[in-house]
Amino acid sequence: MYNFFANNVMLKYHFHKRKAVGKRLFFGLFTILVINVMSGCIPQKETVYLQDHAKDKKYNNPYNDLTSITERYILKPNDLLYIQVTTSNPKLSEFFNVSRSTSGGSQLNQSLYTYLIDDSMCIDFPFVGKVDLSNCTLEQAREKLEKILQPMVSDAHVKVRLANDTFVILGEVASPGRIDMGKEQITIFEAIALAGDIKTFGKRKEIKIIRPEGDGYKTFYVDITDKNIVGSDEYYIYPNDLIYVRPMKAKSFGIGETFSFGLISSVLAIYLTIRAITQ
Secondary structure (H helix, E strand, C coil): CHHHHHHHHHHHHHHHHHHHHHHHHHHHHHHHHHHHHHHCCCCHHHCCCCECHHHCCCCCCCCCECCCCCCCCCCCCCCEEEEEEECCCHHHHHHHCCCHHHCCCCCCCHHHHEEECCCCCEEEECCCEEEECCCCCHHHHHHHHHHHHCCCCCCCEEEEEECCCEEEEEECECCCEEEECCCCCEEHHHHHHHCCCECCCECCCCEEEEEEECCEEEEEEECCCEHHHCCEHHHEECCCCEEEECECHHHHCCCCCCCCHHHHHHHHHHHHHHHHHHC
16 A cells, blocks of 8 residues: 555656656747747848838938939049040041040040049140149039130030949948949949848948048938938938948847857757756
8 A cells, every 4th residue: 555655656746747847848948939039030120221210209300401413423633534525527526535546446445535633623634734623513524624625626515424433332231342333423222232232230220421522521320211311412322432331239249140040049959958857
C-alpha cells in the first residue's frame, strides 16, 4: 500500500514537472518569436514617403514656398559650360566653334566645346576674350553671349548648358557616389531614385544637403516622409549638391540588412530548451 501511494505521488510529481517544462518551453519559444518580429520591424512612419504630417497639431511647414523653378541655378566658379554658336554661315560658325574644324566630319566631341568658369567668374571665349558671368543663370549667360556677338554676327544663336551637371550622394543608399543629373535641376526624389533608393535603415526624416552658395555653403535638412516638401525650394537638387543619408540608430547597434536574427534566435532557443529540461 505504501509503495502504491509513493508511486502515485511520484507520477503526479513527474506529470506536473513535465507540464511546467512544457510551459517554460512554450514561453521561451513565444519570447523568441516576439524578439524576431519586433527586432525586424521599423515603424512605418519612418519609411513611408510623402505622409500627411499636418495631423500633428504642433506641425508647422518648415519648407520655404517655391516662387519659381525655371533657371534658378546661378553659375559658380569651376562650372563647365557647353557653348555652341550657330549662324547662317557655317564657315563663320567655325570661328566660334573652333573644335568643329578638327572633328573630321565625325561625331562632335562635346568636351572640345566646354569652357571653364574661373575664380573671377569669367570664361575665355574665342575671338571675344574674357566674358564675365557673375550672378548669371544659364539663360542670362546665353543672352549675354548673344549680345556680345551681335556686332560681329547679327544672326548668331548661342546654346549654353552645364557640362558638369552632377551631384554627390553618400550614406544609406544603394549606389552612393557622383551621379549625372541629366539636367540642371532635379527633385530630391529623382536624386534618390538615381542612387537606387534609400536602404532599409536610412533615415528619411533628416536627409542632409550641403549646397555651394556664393563664397560658402548652405546646409539644410529635408524630410522626404513629409508631403509638404513638394513644391518648396528644398524640393529640388542642384549641380554640385552633396546629399547625405544618415543611418538610423538601429544600425549603430549592429542591426543591418545583412544581420541575421536567426543566429541569436537559435542560440536562445537552445539555451531555453536546456534550461527548461534541467530545471
